[in-house]
Amino acid sequence: MEHRHVGKSGLMVSEIAYGNWLTHGQQIDEDAAYACVGAALDAGITTFDTADMYADTRAEEVLGRALAQQRRAGLEISTKVYWPTGPGRNDRGLSRKHVLDSIDGSLRRLRTDYVDIYWAHQYDVETPLEETMEAFYDIVRAGKARYIGVSEWPAEDIRAAHRLARELRIPLIANQPQYSMLWRVIESEVIPACAELGMGQIVWSPLAQGVLTGKYLPGKQPPSGSRGADTEGRQWLDPFMRDEVLSRVQRLRPLAESAGLTQAQLAVAWTLQNPDVASAIVGASHPKQLIDTTAVAGVALDQELCKQIDEILDPVVERDPARTARQEPRP
Numbered sequence: 001m002e003h004r005h006v007g008k009s010g011l012m013v014s015e016i017a018y019g020n021w022l023t024h025g026q027q028i029d030e031d032a033a034y035a036c037v038g039a040a041l042d043a044g045i046t047t048f049d050t051a052d053m054y055a056d057t058r059a060e061e062v063l064g065r066a067l068a069q070q071r072r073a074g075l076e077i078s079t080k081v082y083w084p085t086g087p088g089r090n091d092r093g094l095s096r097k098h099v100l101d102s103i104d105g106s107l108r109r110l111r112t113d114y115v116d117i118y119w120a121h122q123y124d125v126e127t128p129l130e131e132t133m134e135a136f137y138d139i140v141r142a143g144k145a146r147y148i149g150v151s152e153w154p155a156e157d158i159r160a161a162h163r164l165a166r167e168l169r170i171p172l173i174a175n176q177p178q179y180s181m182l183w184r185v186i187e188s189e190v191i192p193a194c195a196e197l198g199m200g201q202i203v204w205s206p207l208a209q210g211v212l213t214g215k216y217l218p219g220k221q222p223p224s225g226s227r228g229a230d231t232e233g234r235q236w237l238d239p240f241m242r243d244e245v246l247s248r249v250q251r252l253r254p255l256a257e258s259a260g261l262t263q264a265q266l267a268v269a270w271t272l273q274n275p276d277v278a279s280a281i282v283g284a285s286h287p288k289q290l291i292d293t294t295a296v297a298g299v300a301l302d303q304e305l306c307k308q309i310d311e312i313l314d315p316v317v318e319r320d321p322a323r324t325a326r327q328e329p330r331p
Contacts, residue, residue: 001044001297006278007200009173011116011147013076015272016294017047019204019281024050025058028285030065037066039287043294049176049202049281051080051121052106060109068111075116078202079106080151080176082121092330094124099135103144117202118145119176120161123153123326133164140170149202151176154324155193162197172199177324179203179277181212181270181313182240182249185323191276200278203271207282209237211245212267214253218243245316255308264289265296270309273301 003012018040024033040048050063060079067075081102084092092098103118118139124132139145148170150158158175165172175194177186179201186201194201207213216222222241240246249263256266271280284290 001046001294003046004278005200006117006147006174006202007194008198009147009171009200011076011173013047013202013279014045015279016043016045016268016297017049017076017202017279017281018045018290019049019283020059020063021051021054021204021283023059023283023285024062025055030062032285033062034066035287036284036290037063039284039290040294041070043290044297045290045294046074047076047078047202047279049078049204050110051083051119052085052102052109053080053083053121057085057105057109060106064109064111072112077110077112077115078117078119078149079110079115080119080121081106082124094120094127094132094135096131096135099132100138103139107144114143115145117147117149117174119149119151119174120153121151123150123157125326126329129157129160130164133161133168133170136165137168137170146171147174148172149174149176152178152324153190154326155189155321157326158190158193158199159197162199174200174202174278176202176204176281178205178236179271179274179280180206180208181267181309182208182245182317183323184317184319185321188319189321190324191274195276201274201276202279202281203277204281205236206268206271206280207264208240208267211237211240211249212252212263214249214263216241216246217250218246239318242316248312248316251312252309255305255312259301259305261296261299262292264293265299266301266309268293269296269299269301270306272296272299273306 136148256263
């Protein structure tokens, strides 16, 4: 496993990170979760990503227990705040109240005194950005977070947040967007803005919700037990489940084989070829999946191979920067 700096910061993360969205606390039992975390550690992964709202806070609890015996200074643990964690009007968003309440809850569930990166999970159109950034300032100064990041923010909002962070002298170092061969909406605006500001990308869904593994076939029902056969998280999967997309993904199989890779490995390796990407977050419901995925660490793809990938996928790639959009105000 290789490690990379996050943007121009001094923080280094494993180039493949382990995330537990949709798995810990809901799709797999706790023993399976522990086995996956153990496989991640054995593979050299030191970076673990979660969020307070995953599985209604249970994902943080499971990850906290799974990592409890590890040397804390040897890990990079991150979590997020924004989405609802309770029924109240103040149980969501980036208000000072919710941010300060949420970090304490996350630290308690994760069994740690601090997180390495605390992410704003969406832009909050109902809270002044100054209020949010001042709350993050207090969290950093209290030692509850080492660094700050944003997730799924448009470029103009990232720039505004970075200006405030610079004034407050807190380290806003990273963005966590969706990014894969099929979803490249950050390339035209977000990545250039972050590069200019010295911020790195720690990306999620490099496998496009599993579509880039090649397991979903055009005209066929999703395999039993797969994410495609489950209703949870389908809003993220559905954009990729068109037959035109699935047919083109199948054409990647011989390219992967020619490189001595599985399709999943090819997809993760492709993501890591982008020099602005510090780490790609992968999940797993079984340790074997992690063993397969992490085998691609350090792999460099031939430029001709990358060109062939682009030629195959170009008609179905999503590039519209507007797809990284602010959430609408709550009713």
